[in-house]
Amino acid sequence: MSRIVIIGGGPAGYEAALVAAQLDADVTVVEADGAGGACVLHDCVPSKTFIASSDVVTNYRDTDEFGIHSDGLAITVDAAAVHARVKRLALAQSGDIHAKLVKAGVTLVKGTARLGEDTLGHTHRVRVRPGDGDGEYAIDAGTVLIATGATPRRLPTAVPDGERILTWRQVYDLPKLPEHLIVIGSGVTGAEFASSYLAMGVPVTLVSSRDRVMPHEDADAAMAIERVFRARGMTILNNSRADAVKRVGDGVEVTLSDGRTVTGSHALMAVGSIPNTADLGLTEYGVAVGPGGYVTVDRVSRTNVPGVYAAGDCTGVLPLASVAAMQGRIAMWHALGEAVAPLRLRTVAANVFTDPELATVGVSQDDVDSGKVPARQVMLPLAGNARAKMAGLDDGFVKLFCRPASGIVVGGVVVAPRASELIMPITMAVENHMTVNQLAHTITIYPSLTGSLAEAARQLMQHELE
Incomplete structure (x- = not known):
């Protein structure tokens, strides 16, 4: 044995x-x-x-x-x-x-x-x-x-103490919600916690060292979610790097690399692992x-x-x-x-659990824009979907990529509630080398958000037939 x-x-x-x-x-x-x-x-x-x-x-x-x-x-x-x-x-x-x-x-x-x-x-x-x-x-x-x-990951200039300066593993020991949370780091973890605390009514300041949140995600998707964050009242400091975090009285003070300071009740360090x-x-x-x-x-x-x-x-x-x-x-x-x-x-689906969620699989927009992967694409806003209208969903979209000649599905992006579930049909298409024709001929429930996936495939199929 x-x-x-x-x-x-x-x-x-x-x-x-x-x-x-x-x-x-x-x-x-x-x-x-x-x-x-x-x-x-x-x-x-x-x-x-x-x-x-x-x-x-x-x-x-x-x-x-x-x-x-x-x-x-x-x-x-x-x-x-x-x-x-x-x-x-x-x-x-x-x-x-x-x-x-x-x-x-x-x-x-x-x-x-x-x-x-x-x-x-x-x-x-x-x-x-x-x-x-x-x-x-x-x-x-x-x-x-x-x-x-x-x-x-812990920074020597921002040492977590479990009370005011926190890692994401320490937030569940707080006796009450923060009065004003400063999230350091706008990657997946930072964005998820910033979204959640914002939904719970906590004023949130998100410090992002790049020009947008979630810089490694699909740009259209990340910018759509950033717009939602701002519309709901989140303060986002783009192109701002945190140099140090220290406790000041009953709160924290974050010093940025340009000399500015930001104060809040708590700081959440989300700077990687x-x-x-x-x-x-x-x-x-x-x-x-x-x-x-x-x-x-x-x-x-x-x-x-x-x-x-x-x-x-x-x-x-x-x-x-x-x-x-x-x-x-x-x-x-x-x-x-x-x-x-x-x-x-290439066939691994990933999801960011913000509100709305962001799910991706296969080739990225950067791959296509750089010429690394030749592909045709279509992006459909959810606002045109009947089920989305019924649910009052104004934000989000579905995006589909396929090979120029064969129409084989090579990737996709979904920004929507439960995008983690909606990405599955695209993942199966990528994994099994399905074409947009096959996806387009799949009958979807009406009304449903998945209907937008089939509609995106139909639009790509129409391009293929021209």
């Missing part, structure tokens, strides 16, 4: 463990926090649960248009109740994953691990340090998977580590050391739970001799 040790129990680790157990391997997962890792306990699951609470508030906005009157009653948000629900659901999800792993026959160890000394033969010695204080012990395994994730690879003994063992501390892997999750794999945020491939999980599965399929296709990032 193959013996496998997985260091880290997040999406990469626990999904890999389930695959390996299914293939009759002897699997041990070493995880410090609990099943699901930081993703489930501190990052993705908590943040999306928090966003779900803000969505409830959003549903009460502008109800007079629908003939629904609240008689002037104000909507209040109980921060303690919101945070308690966030933590409760995170623990419940972790418990579900733990139960699934145990049922599959996986051995779970609460603690930390590192690569040990080199051994004879085709095994790797892993040093395990249990969290209960018991002595360190070794496990010799044929395959090791490094799946240790990442941690919020760093991989958790420092204490794993990788360099001593000969495992290649690239710039920033990310483990270097190929498209089947192999490191340069035979039998040692890595997956998830510690590799820096693409910081998505879905990608981490697939990297972990691919690693086990490959290690255990199963037929496996290398990771294909």
Whole structure:
């Protein structure tokens, strides 16, 4: 029986463990926090649960248009109740994953691990340090998977204190909502939290070092969401870099690189993550580590050391739970001799959980504009969609890219409520090399937002027929 040790129990680790157990391997997962890792306990699951609470508030906005009157009653948000629900659901999800792993026959160890000394033969010695204080012990395994994730990046001039200067993992310990939140960083994480707090009635200032929010996302989509943010009252400081954040009395003061200062009650640091690879003994063992501390892997999750794999945020491939999980599965399929296709990032869908959401898959607008990928495109505002009119949706659009001659769908963008669900038909089209003709001939529900996807395909099909 193959013996496998997985260091880290997040999406990469626990999904890999389930695959390996299914293939009759002897699997041990070493995880410090609990099943699901930081993703489930501190990052993705908590943040999306928090966003779900803000969505409830959003549903009460502008109800007079629908003939629904609240008689002037104000909507209040109980921060303690919101945070308690966030933590409760995170623990419940972790418990579900733990139960699934145990049922599959996986051995779970609460603690930390590192690569040990080199051994004879085709095994790797892993040093395990249990969290209960018991002595360190070794496990010799044929395959090791490094799946240790990442941690919020901390700036020396803006050290989080858990009270006023916060990482996104610390916001759920606040006794009440901030009076004025300053969000440092306008990437995906910063935009999501800025959107959520704004929906909950918190004045928000978003500090962006670039000329628009979410600079790495589709420009049309990012600008559409920025317009929504501004229309709802968010203050956005573009081309503004934060040099330092310090506590001043009962608030914070943010100093920008041009000398300006911004004051608020709390500051949320959303300036990226760093991989958790420092204490794993990788360099001593000969495992290649690239710039920033990310483990270097190929498209089947192999490191340069035979039998040692890595997956998830510690590799820096693409910081998505879905990608981490697939990297972990691919690693086990490959290690255990199963037929496996290398990771294909071109078919990975990604979503930003702002309001409205922003979902993308396949080629980007930059790819097309630069000439890197030849494609035709169409963009349809949701305002022309019957279901959108009924729901009072004025913002958002769908965009579709296809090959110029064949009409094969190669990418798309959706800005809309639940764009994370609406992107799925485009993802399936990209994955299965469908043409706009095939998409256009697919009958959609009327009225529905998906109708705009078919309409976009019909417009591209018309171009193809000309």
